[in-house]
Amino acid sequence: MSGRPLRAVLFDLDGTLVDSAPDLAGAANEMRVARGLPEAAYESLRPVVGTGARGMLGAAFGIAPEHEDFVSMRDEFLNTYEARMTRLTAVFEPIWPLLDELDRRGVPWGIVTNKAERFALPLVAALQLAVRSSVLIGGDTTPHSKPHPAPLLEAARRLEVEPSDCIYVGDDLRDVQAGRAAGMPTAVAAWGYLGLGDAIELWGADHLLQEPMQLLKLPRMA
Known part of the structure; x- marks a missing residue:
């Protein structure tokens, strides 16, 4: 990576900037209760928040995208979440x-x-981040979502900054994969959801942040 000072910082949203797990887990548990099932333990749902509806339905109901009811339950989950996401x-x-x-x-x-713009735009606005953020790229802003590099490259383009002069901070392996594919240095937010796969030390990120202010201590941020 270049030794030039970093000119911009890009963040993932869920699990990196914001703790959205209570509402995402809450939506899944609303669906369980509506079906006469007990609520699933929050601890079993939190790690998979970063995988969206697919992960939440898998953890809460044990169904995969191949299941015949997956599409209807996904739509129900998204509508339930949208109604309570703030x-x-x-x-x-x-x-x-x-x-x-x-x-x-x-x-x-x-x-x-x-996160699709349908959810990301109003959520970021409600949390008072929209007025300060210089760019917001959702999961459907470009034709591809992470781990494809297109969303990160589009963010750098809008900021008029070379990708190698940005750093991307996220809490999922796909964030690291997208950043590397885009030619950006990457940092893992260890306070995030992190998924259920390999240990974060094995993701191949350039930096591991235990808490947010550590970002400012990185050599290219000093």
């Missing part, structure tokens, strides 16, 4: 001072998420 979701508290410092330094930052 009820319990909040920005991770340690994120605020990081964003404040980036703004103070004049470093633009943005959001690249696999």
Whole structure:
């Protein structure tokens, strides 16, 4: 990677900037209760939040996309989530001072998420992030979603910054894969959801952040 100072920071949304697990898990449990089932343990749902409806339905009901009821249940889940997506979701508290410092330094930052614009735009606005973010790329903004590099490349294009001069911070293996494919340095947000796969040390990221303010201590951020 270049030794030049980084000119922009891009963040994943769910599990990196915001804790949306309570509402996503809540939507899955609303569906379970409606079917006469007990609520699933939050601890069993939180790790798969980053995989969206597919992961939530898999954890809550044990069904995969090949299941005959998957499409109808996916649509039900998304509608249920949309109705409650700002009820319990909040920005991770340690994120605020990081964003404040980036703004103070004049470093633009943005959001690249696999969340469809239908959800991402109103959620980011409700959390008071839209007025500060320099770019927002949703899962359907470009023809491809992560781990394809297209969303990250589009964000860099809109920021008028070379991809190698951005850093992408996320909490899922797909975030690291997308960043590497885009030619961006990557950092793993260890406070995030992280999935159920390989240990994060094996993802191949350039940096591992235990807490948000560590980002400012990276050599190219100093």
